[in-house]
Amino acid sequence: MSAIFEPKFFSLLKAGISKEQISADIFAGIVVGIVALPLSIAFAVASGVSPEKGIITAIVAGFLIAVFGGSRVQIGGPTGAFIVIVYAIVEQYGINGLIISTVMSGIILVIFGLLKLGALLKYFPHPLIVGFTSGIALIIFSTQVKDALGLNIEKLPSEFLDKWIMYFTHLHDVNFYALGVTLATIFIIILCSKFIKKVPGSFIAIIVITLIVQASGLPVTTIESFFGEINSDITFTLPSFDFNHLSMYIAPALTIALLGGIESLLSAVVSDGMIGANHRSNTELIGQGIANIVTPFFGGIPATGAIARTATNVKNGGRTPIAAIVHAITLLLIMLFFANYAKLIPMACLAGILIVVAYNMSEWRSFASILRASPFDIIVLLSTFFLTVFVDLTMAIQIGIVLSSLLFMKRMADIGVVIPSEIDSDLIEDYADLPEGISIYEISGPLFFASAKQYSGVIKEIGLKSKVLIIRMRHVPFVDSTALHNLQEMIKTLQNADVKLILSGVNHSVFQDLKKNKITTLVGELNILNSFDQAVRHAKHVLKSVDLQEQQAV
Numbered sequence: 001m002s003a004i005f006e007p008k009f010f011s012l013l014k015a016g017i018s019k020e021q022i023s024a025d026i027f028a029g030i031v032v033g034i035v036a037l038p039l040s041i042a043f044a045v046a047s048g049v050s051p052e053k054g055i056i057t058a059i060v061a062g063f064l065i066a067v068f069g070g071s072r073v074q075i076g077g078p079t080g081a082f083i084v085i086v087y088a089i090v091e092q093y094g095i096n097g098l099i100i101s102t103v104m105s106g107i108i109l110v111i112f113g114l115l116k117l118g119a120l121l122k123y124f125p126h127p128l129i130v131g132f133t134s135g136i137a138l139i140i141f142s143t144q145v146k147d148a149l150g151l152n153i154e155k156l157p158s159e160f161l162d163k164w165i166m167y168f169t170h171l172h173d174v175n176f177y178a179l180g181v182t183l184a185t186i187f188i189i190i191l192c193s194k195f196i197k198k199v200p201g202s203f204i205a206i207i208v209i210t211l212i213v214q215a216s217g218l219p220v221t222t223i224e225s226f227f228g229e230i231n232s233d234i235t236f237t238l239p240s241f242d243f244n245h246l247s248m249y250i251a252p253a254l255t256i257a258l259l260g261g262i263e264s265l266l267s268a269v270v271s272d273g274m275i276g277a278n279h280r281s282n283t284e285l286i287g288q289g290i291a292n293i294v295t296p297f298f299g300g301i302p303a304t305g306a307i308a309r310t311a312t313n314v315k316n317g318g319r320t321p322i323a324a325i326v327h328a329i330t331l332l333l334i335m336l337f338f339a340n341y342a343k344l345i346p347m348a349c350l351a352g353i354l355i356v357v358a359y360n361m362s363e364w365r366s367f368a369s370i371l372r373a374s375p376f377d378i379i380v381l382l383s384t385f386f387l388t389v390f391v392d393l394t395m396a397i398q399i400g401i402v403l404s405s406l407l408f409m410k411r412m413a414d415i416g417v418v419i420p421s422e423i424d425s426d427l428i429e430d431y432a433d434l435p436e437g438i439s440i441y442e443i444s445g446p447l448f449f450a451s452a453k454q455y456s457g458v459i460k461e462i463g464l465k466s467k468v469l470i471i472r473m474r475h476v477p478f479v480d481s482t483a484l485h486n487l488q489e490m491i492k493t494l495q496n497a498d499v500k501l502i503l504s505g506v507n508h509s510v511f512q513d514l515k516k517n518k519i520t521t522l523v524g525e526l527n528i529l530n531s532f533d534q535a536v537r538h539a540k541h542v543l544k545s546v547d548l549q550e551q552q553a554v
Contacts, residue, residue, distance in 0.1 A: 004113065004114060004116060004282050004283070004286070005113070005114075005282070005283050005286050006070070006280055006283050007067065007068045007069060007070065007283055007287065008069065008070055008071060008072050008279070008280065008283070008320075008321060009066060009067050009068075009069075009320070009321040012072070012320050012321070017320055017322070021319055021320060022320075022322060024317035024318065024319065025317070025318050025319065025320050025322035025323040025326065026322070026323070026326050027316065027317060028313050028316035028317045028318030028323040028326075029313075029318065029322065029323040029324065029325065029326025029327040029329075029330060030326060030327075030330050031199075031200075031312065031313075031316045032075055032309050032312050032313045032316070032318070032323065032324075032327040032330075033326070033327040033328075033329075033330025033331050033334070034199070034200060034203050034330070035200040035202070035203065035308075035309055035312050036058045036062070036075070036077055036306075036309055036327060036331060037055070037203065037206075037331060037334055038200075038202040038203055038205075038206045038345075038350070038353055039054075039077075039078075039202065039306075039308075039309070039353070039357070040054035040055045040057065040058040040077060040078055040331070041054050041055065041223070041342060041345065041350065042054070042350040042353045042354050042357070043078040043079065043080060043082070043083060043354075044057070044078060044301065045223070045226075045227075045347070045350055046083045046087070046140065046143055046144065046350075046354055047078075047082065047083050047086035047087050047090070047301060048086065048087045048090045048091065049086065049090060049095070049098075049301060050227050050230070050231070051223055051227060051230050051342065051343075052230050052231045052232070052299070052335070052339070053299055053300060053301050054077075054078050054301065055331055055334075055335050056234055056295070056298055056299045056300045056335075057077055057078045057295055057300035057301050057302075057303050058076075058077035058078060058303075058327075058328065058331050059234070059328045059331045059332050059335065060234075060291070060294060060295045060298050060300050060328075061076045061077055061078075061291040061292070061294075061295045061300060061303030062075060062076045062077045062303070062324055062327055062328040062331070063324075063325055063328035063329075064076070064287070064290055064291040064294060064295070065264075065287050065288060065291045065303070065305070065324065066321040066322075066323075066324030066325045066327075066328065067287075067321065067325070068283075068286065068287035068290050068291070069283065069284050069287030069288065069305075069321070070118075070268070070279050070280030070281060070282065070283030070284035070285075070286075070287060071267075071268040071271060071272075071279040071280075071284055071305070071310075071321075072271075072275065072277055072279070072319060072320055072321065073271045073274075073275060073277075073310055073313050073314050073318050073319060073320075073321075073323065073324070074264070074267060074268055074271065074279070074284070074305045074310055074321075074324065075305070075306050075309040075310045075312075075313050075323075075324050075327060076264075076288070076291060076303050076304065076305055076306065076324070077303055077306055077309065078300075078301055078302070078303055079263060079303075079304055079306050080136065080137075080140055080354070080357050080358070080361055081133070081136050081259055081263055081304070081361075082256070082259065082260075082301065082302045082304070083136070083139075083140055083143065084136055084139050084140070084392075084393060085252065085255055085256060085259065085302070085393060086098060086301055086302060087143070087158075088158065088252075088392070089101055089252050091158060093248075093249070093252070095239075096239045096240060097249065097252075098296070098301065099237075099239040099296040099297070100239055100246070100249050100253075101249045101252040101253045101256060102253075102256060102292050102295070102296040102300075102301065102302045103292070103293050103296050103297075104246075104249055104250070104253035105252075105253040105254070105255075105256035105257040105260065105289075105292050105302065106257075106288075106289045106290065106291070106292030106293030106294075107289065107293060108253060108254060108257035108289070109257050109260060109261055109285050109286070109288050109289030109292060110285070110286050110289035110290065110293070111289075112257070112261060112285045112289070113282045113283065113284075113285035113286035113289060114282075114286065116282050117282075117285070118265065118280075118281025118282040118283075118284065118285050119281060124262060124401070124449070125377075125380060125400075125404045125448075125449035125480065125481065125482045126366075126370070126377075126449065126480075126481045126482035126484075126485045126486075127370050127373075127377045127378075127380040127381040127384070127404075127480075127481050127482070128380055128381075128384050128397070128400040128401065128404060129262070129266070130363050130366045130367055130370060130381060131380065131381045131382070131383070131384025131385040131388065131396070131400060132384050132385070132388045132393060132396050132397060132400070133361055133362075133363055134361075134362050134363055134364070134367050134385055134388075135384065135385045135386075135387075135388025135389045135393075135396065136361060136388060136393070137358040137359070137361035137362040137363075138358070138362070138389055139160065139388070139389060140354055140357065140358040140361070141354075141355060141358040141359075142160060142163050142164065143156070143163070143354075144351040144354045144355055144358070145163075145164075145167050145351075146167070146351075147178070147182075147221070147347040147348055147350065147351035148178070148179065148182040148348060148351040148352065148355065149167075149171075149174045149175065149178060149179055149182075150173075150174065150175025150176075150177065150178025150179065150220060150221065150348060151167065151170045151173050151174065151175070152170070152173050152175075153166060153170055160389050160390055161390070175219070175220065177218045177219055177220050178220045178221070178346070178347075178348040179348070181209055181213065181218070181220055181346050181348035181349055181352070182348045182349070182351050182352040182355070183352070184205075184209060184352070185205045185209055185348070185349045185351075185352025185353060186352045186355060186356055188201060188204060188205040188208060188209070189201035189202055189205050189352070189353065189356050190356075192204050192205075200312070202353045202356070205349065205352065205353065206345055206349055206353075209345075209346060209349045210341075210344050210345050210346065210349065213344075213346050213349075214344055218346075220346045220347070220348055221346065221347045221348070222343065222344055222345060222346050222347065223342065223343045223344070223345050223347065223350075224343035224344060226347055227343075228343075229340075229343060230339045230340070230342050230343045231339070232335055232336055232339035232340075234298050234299065234335075235298070235299065236297055236298060237297060237298070237299060238297065239296075251394060252394075254394070255393060255394040255397075256292070256302045257289075257292075258397055259304070259393065259397075260288055260292065260302060260303070260304035261285055261288065261304075263304045263305060263307070264284055264285070264288045264304045264305035265279075265281055265284060265285070265305075266305075266307065267304075267305035267306065267307040267310050268281070268284055268305060270307055270310070270311065271310050271311070271313075271314055273489065273493065274311065274314045275314055275319060284305075288303070288304060288305070291303050308357075308360065309327075313327070366485070367381070367385075369481075369517060370481045372516045372517070373480070373481045373484070373513065373516065373517070374478070374480065374481075374513070376407040376408075376410070376480065377480055377481040379403065379407065380400055380403050380404050380407065381481075383396075383399060383400060383403055384396045384397075384399070384400040387399055387400070404449065408448060408449075408450075408480075434536065434539075435540060435543055437466060437467035437468060437543050437546070437547075438466065438467070438468045438469075438470065438536075438539045438540070438543055439462050439463065439465065439466035439468070439469050439470070440469075440470045440471075440472065441458070441459050441462050441463075441469065441470070441471050441472070442471075442472035442473075442474075442475070443455055443471065443472065443473055443475070443476050444475045444476075445475065445476070445477075446476065446477050446478050446479070446480075447476055447478070447479040447480070447483035447487070448478075448479070448480045448482065448483055449480060449482035449483070451483075452480075452482045452483035452485075452486040452487070453486060455483075455486075456486040456487065456489070456490040459471065459490055460490050460493055460494065463490075463494045463497075463499045463501070464493075464494065464497055464499065466499060467498075467499065467500065467543055467546050467547075468499070468500045468501075468502065468539045468542050468543050468546070469494065469499055469500070469501055469502070470502045470503075470504055470532075470535050470536070470539055471501065471502070471503050471504065472504045472505055472532060472535075473503055473504065473505050473506045473507075473510060474504070474505030474507075474532075475505075476506075476507070476510055477507070477509075477510075478509060478510065478513070479510055479513050479514070484513060484514070484517045484519065487519060488517065488519055488522065491519065491522050491523060492522070495522075500527070500539075500542050500543075500546065501523050501527060502523075502527045502528075502529065502535050502538055502539055502542070503523060503527065503528045503529070503535075504529055504530075504531065504532050504534075504535035505530065505531065505532060505535075506528055511528070514528075
């Protein structure tokens with residue numbers, strides 16, 4: 001059991017944390033706490049629940065994920081991805097239904113972790129993840145148009161197209177003061193991202209805009225006029241439920257668990273790349289599960305790892321879970337002593353913040369990149385995207401996974417028997433004869449979503465011990481978007497470590513895919529060679545140049 005559940009916090013405490021690192025973690029935690037405040041409020045409001053529920057989620061779940069999670073730097077709390085799900089559950093089942101669904105999702109996540117399913121993230125193809133992330137971003141944007149324009153609409157339709165029809169029929173009611181507040185908020189956030197790195201733009205925007213609105217008495221809707229007072233108490237509440245009706249919550253609970261698991265592990269992977277560490281995926285799932293079991297009883301909503309806040313933590317020096325704990329304590333103090341001021345925040349200001357969040361979530365560059373990839377990846381991307389927007393996220397994920405599997409089987413059937421594209425007349429069999437500093441790794445078989453993560457990890461590990469790395473690709477019949485994405489990230493990591501990369505035996509089809517995704521430019525076309533012999537000769541020449549540069553530097 002200990003191999004499955006080993007929280008990083010206790011491991012690091014046992015190993016010892018320096019005073020300097022504790023100081024850095026405290027500073028990072030305070031900064032992230034300030035970043036999390038406006039986002040927590042905005043996510044709660046957009047989800048159709050009261051503002052304090054977002055703050056409570058960031059406090060309770062953020063603390064529990066820090067203590068029981070498997071990542072050094074993960075920041076947990078409410079995220080934009082849950083807005084769509086929470087809104088739909090509240091609308092259909094009410095707050096009681098949300099509490100039950102969230103607790104059940106936590107139990108599912110704990111079971112996932114105990115069954116060691118953390119590694120299953122690699123079976124979610126990149127086009128699938130981009131498809132539903134972009135779909136969620138578009139839905140978030142569509143939910144904020146009402147407040148951004150100050151439209152007087154009592155209840156928005158839940159369907160995407162119905163929302164936009166409603167907006168167009170109410171365009172004559174636009175409150176230009178609210179529109180001005182929204183645009184000013186977006187402008188401040190963009191400006192701060194360029195010139196003020198330490199203090200989050202969303203926090204500055206809320207302070208400045210709220211002060212201006214209150215001082216000038218602009219006729220715009222605020223949190224107070226929409227929700228009333230913000231409750232600053234955290235109380236334990238038990239939902240009322242009937243065991244006979246628990247089955248109706250299985251689908252929403254599974255959706256929360258799947259999305260929460262995917263997002264938390266993605267966030268952990270991204271942060272691993274930033275700090276050069278490795279998270280414990282099964283422990284992370286169990287930690288996320290514990291947080292989602294406990295948080296609803298204190299009035300919270302579903303929580304997961306937040307990529308943007310986790311990245312902010314890392315950039316500000318956070319390297320242990322102490323930073324995430326301090327982030328939770330910072331939010332608790334703000335809630336206890338400043339909740340009365342939060343009610344003055346204009347709804348249009350929150351809309352501006354969420355529009356920026358939606359833009360950052362949209363992954364439009366990745367979306368456009370996949371549209372240049374193979375027809376198989378495009379089908380998965382667009383199917384997931386349109387199902388997310390027009391049907392629901394659960395259906396999008398289910399159909400996306402099934403489609404990915406079927407299309408992969410189709411591609412494998414089309415390939416049949418692969419004849420090696422590279423036949424060397426005098427193949428160098430003895431790798432031991434190669435000069436020290438040159439390493440070789442051969443990929444055999446297709447580079448697709450199930451194998452991409454494993455290949456990239458091994459190549460990175462070998463490459464970081466070398467000066468020059470030759471990757472033999474003579475037996476790679478095709479690559480998909482997930483593999484291209486992982487390959488790109490791996491190449492950047494190696495290049496940042498000054499490792500020279502050479503590709504050997506790339507077939508025409510794979511070369512075209514690499515070219516479309518600008519990987520040939522990243523590696524350099526002179527470093528992509530037809531035969532292994534040519535690659536070895538080129539590697540020796542490159543190694544001499546590297547050694548010469550090192551000698552001159554000394």
